[in-house]
Amino acid sequence: MRSLNKLSASEVRHARKGKFCDGGGLWLYKQDDGGGKWVLRVTVHGRRREMGLGSLQNVPLKQAREEAAKWRALAARGVDPIKERQRLAREAQRNLHLLRDVAADAFESRKAELRGDGTAGRWFSPLELHVLPKLGGVPVSQLDQLDIRDTLAPIWHQKASTAAKALDRLGIVLRHAAALGLDVDLQATIKARALLGAQRHKVTSIPAMPWQEVPDFYASLGDGITELALRLLILTAARSTPVRLAALDDFDLETRVWTIPAEHMKGREGKTDVFRVPLSAEAFRVAKLATPFARGGLLFPGRKGPMSDMTMSKFMRDRDLDFRPHGFRSSFRTWAEDSRAGPYEVCETALGHTVGNKVERSYQRSDLLEQRRALMERWGAHVTGGTGQVVKMVSG
Structure with missing residues (x-):
């Protein structure tokens, strides 16, 4: 008798109401209306756990088996798969913080260091004008050097000073995100600078009236x-x-x-x-x-x-x-x-x-x-x- 993969796709599709074991703790709970859901039964530290793997409509048999194998492997190591999935969900939610929100929080935390609490806007304006319009809606955990390079490339030489300030401020924002516990690439701005290369820029004095x-x-x-x-x-x-x-x-x-x-x-x-x-x-x-x-x-x-x-x-x-x-x-x-x-x-x-x-x-x-x-x-x-x-x- 097979201990795994007992069900066929046809059996899954035509099964009537009831509970059907695919082996290895994977069960199909079928309903009257033809719908159903996948449930994984495992034992961790002597305690039985039942973990939902999704509906039959959204999770086909092959995917259910792959998910079951992944969570069984964790249970075999003594890790509660339900708690681990909850932890991963919390981490994923935490890392969905958008760049615009983290940037605003970083600015707020630094106002005391800025002249007039930053009312002139000079600290935040390079980000607000040249970074956030393109990257503000990106989760900070997904930001990489290519995103930054593509965003600042149009002004890297034409507005060299502003672009350099924007890159510097973005680095501060990423460090702020890391301090919040977010999963970010702290080297992203350094790598972006390497991709952007040296700036063709001559420092000019502010025009002064004789x-x-x-x-x-x-x-x-x-x-x-x-x-x-x-x-x-x-x-x-x-x-x-x-x-x-x-x-x-x-x-x-x-x-x-x-x-x-x-x-x-x-x-x-x-x-x-x-x-x-x-x-x-x-x-x-x-x-x-x-x-x-x-x-x-x-x-x-x-x-x-x-x-x-x-x-x-x-x-x-x-x-x-x-x-x-x-x-x-x-x-x-x-x-x-x-x-x-x-x-x-x-x-x-x-x-x-x-x-x-x-x-x-x-x-x-x-x-x-x-x-x-x-x-x-x-x-x-x-x-x-x-x-x-x-x-x-x-x-x-």
């Missing part, structure tokens, strides 16, 4: 909120982020000092030391002109929250200018150098740059506020059409 042209541009600006923001940015040589996030409470009207929180300053995230900016007479006037626009405590509000990161750049593009707002920092620094406006450390500190090595900074703890105040007053005079000529300053 300092000689700044007065004419400044004179052309009106008193709208965007133009006032640009005015303050030019006069203080600040980056766009501190200007956009400037709060009314950050301005001291008596001392004419704008205090920028550390989290709004590049390179000072996670630190406690603020950066004080002395306001020239013109910068102080601009800040007062902007006050009526204030909303929600912000000096330069946007429709929702602070002014958009692209507002000032768009204003300059609409003027058909190749220059960018950030370039005014270079305009200021070049003016200071060409005009011999002051000592190196004063000019660099005015830009918020760290000057000197760690030992030197431990002894020099002054932020050179008063020296910078004189420097920014003369820069303001130049910007507003004055001579901008300075006498050589002595390091304090």
Whole structure:
């Protein structure tokens, strides 16, 4: 008598209601309406287990035998096949997390490390714009280097910096997925980079307006909120982020000092030391002109929250200018150098740059506020059409 494969396909098809053994613990439970289901009976650690293998309509005889053989082999090793199948199902469900969801969770967990809790969107935007539209619906466990290569290849050379950031952020997302217990290929981004090859890209500086042209541009600006923001940015040589996030409470009207929180300053995230900016007479006037626009405590509000990161750049593009707002920092620094406006450390500190090595900074703890105040007053005079000529300053 055969111990396995006792049933034929014909017997399975024409069997009436009842239970029919195919051998090795595989049973067919047939119903009145012609339907049925497969059941595997095994014994594990002296305990009898009955495991459903699917309906007769969906699982033919050959497939039922293959499934039965697989689960019998586990039972022979002392593994409960029902519990193992449940474990595999949980793992499969866990690994169905989509890339877009894991990326959002990774971004959320890193907000505390980012300037302004990531409100500018610079951390997430490379993923949001160039990766998630194509791969966001892919389960993170199925993501491989070919998917990544094909997604970033169109911008790998044309938008080299953005593509590199997108690849770097994706690597962080994969490590986040692994920390969640998901089965991912942590080497996928490394292998994708190897497939993409070296980038044909030359780093170019942000276009800066020559300092000689700044007065004419400044004179052309009106008193709208965007133009006032640009005015303050030019006069203080600040980056766009501190200007956009400037709060009314950050301005001291008596001392004419704008205090920028550390989290709004590049390179000072996670630190406690603020950066004080002395306001020239013109910068102080601009800040007062902007006050009526204030909303929600912000000096330069946007429709929702602070002014958009692209507002000032768009204003300059609409003027058909190749220059960018950030370039005014270079305009200021070049003016200071060409005009011999002051000592190196004063000019660099005015830009918020760290000057000197760690030992030197431990002894020099002054932020050179008063020296910078004189420097920014003369820069303001130049910007507003004055001579901008300075006498050589002595390091304090």
